[in-house]
Amino acid sequence: MKAIDAKGITKSFTKKKYKWPKIWNPEKTVQVAVDHLDLEIEEGEFVGFLGPNGAGKTTFLKILSGIMHPDSGTAKVLGYTPWERKFGYLGQMSMVMGQKNQLWWDLPAIDSYNMLKDVYSIDEKKFKANLEMMVEVLDMKTLITKRLRDMSLGERMKCELAASLLHDPKIIFLDEPTIGLDVVSSQSIRKFLKTVNKEKKCTMILTSHYMGDIEALCNRVVIINKGKKMYDGLLADLKNKYAPERKIEIFLGSLEEKKLFASIKGPKKISESIGIIRVQKDKMGDIVTEVFEKFEPENISISDIDTEEVIAKLFQKK
Numbered sequence: 001m002k003a004i005d006a007k008g009i010t011k012s013f014t015k016k017k018y019k020w021p022k023i024w025n026p027e028k029t030v031q032v033a034v035d036h037l038d039l040e041i042e043e044g045e046f047v048g049f050l051g052p053n054g055a056g057k058t059t060f061l062k063i064l065s066g067i068m069h070p071d072s073g074t075a076k077v078l079g080y081t082p083w084e085r086k087f088g089y090l091g092q093m094s095m096v097m098g099q100k101n102q103l104w105w106d107l108p109a110i111d112s113y114n115m116l117k118d119v120y121s122i123d124e125k126k127f128k129a130n131l132e133m134m135v136e137v138l139d140m141k142t143l144i145t146k147r148l149r150d151m152s153l154g155e156r157m158k159c160e161l162a163a164s165l166l167h168d169p170k171i172i173f174l175d176e177p178t179i180g181l182d183v184v185s186s187q188s189i190r191k192f193l194k195t196v197n198k199e200k201k202c203t204m205i206l207t208s209h210y211m212g213d214i215e216a217l218c219n220r221v222v223i224i225n226k227g228k229k230m231y232d233g234l235l236a237d238l239k240n241k242y243a244p245e246r247k248i249e250i251f252l253g254s255l256e257e258k259k260l261f262a263s264i265k266g267p268k269k270i271s272e273s274i275g276i277i278r279v280q281k282d283k284m285g286d287i288v289t290e291v292f293e294k295f296e297p298e299n300i301s302i303s304d305i306d307t308e309e310v311i312a313k314l315f316q317k318k
Contacts, residue, residue, distance in 0.1 A: 048218035154185030
């Protein structure tokens with residue numbers, strides 16, 4: 001069953017530019033944020049929603065969550081038209097924005113949770129079970145009694161995520177949930193989201209500029225630019241299509257090893273004592289054999305091209 005079925009969604013904004021002496025009659029320009037965008041997502045999917053700044057990602061998520069009305073187009077999310085904001089829909093969705101708080105700044109997190117319990121009419125047994133699960137998975141035992149203003153950014157984000165999932169939403173929109181977080185906090189949140197998606201079958205859409213988030217959580221990605229869809233499919237297929245190569249990295253600890261590296265045929269480079277070879281996947285065999293004959297295995301690393309580079313190539317081709 002489709003959790004999201006959006007067709008032809010369009011949203012534009014009018015910008016005013018004030019110039020002297022026509023300060024009372026500003027120039028008006030129309031900027032299209034979302035341009036006839038279609039999107040279908042099945043229940044339980046975890047989809048990465050990518051694009052450069054200003055691509056229209058947040059605007060589109062705000063439309064699907066009911067915060068904004070589109071200029072045109074239709075959408076059904078969990079069977080509801082989101083911008084009608086019916087309680088049946090609002091009680092089944094949640095939105096987390098990495099740069100905005102939904103919890104009370106001067107209250108302990110547990111007080112905000114108790115308030116949300118009443119807002120969503122959450123059953124006492126269900127509330128306790130969900131809270132206990134999230135406290136354990138996110139390691140929040142000492143956090144829920146702290147005021148939000150006394151928490152670090154990573155701690156606040158954990159509490160925000162917990163708040164958004166107390167009522168067991170069927171769909172959650174995640175707009176940059178790990179922005180500004182340290183590596184440990186980011187990994188903790190990724191693990192938590194993966195657990196919720198798997199165990200509760202919660203449909204999730206994630207926007208992030210951190211490709212580590214996308215690679216760790218999403219098999220499918222949707223890429224937009226200037227409000228238009230550029231790609232919709234598997235992340236693995238995107239890499240195969242726009243970067244059908246692999247990267248071989250070799251630690252070169254001596255001048256002799258650097259000379260050996262220079263003797264390898266084909267394009268290559270050295271960056272801070274790391275020899276880098278990029279090779280087509282169908283031509284890996286001969287190069288890998290030569291590399292392992294000349295260097296110690298523990299000094300060799302073979303990996304796919306970074307997702308950021310793949311997406312950059314996609315934009316260049318388009």
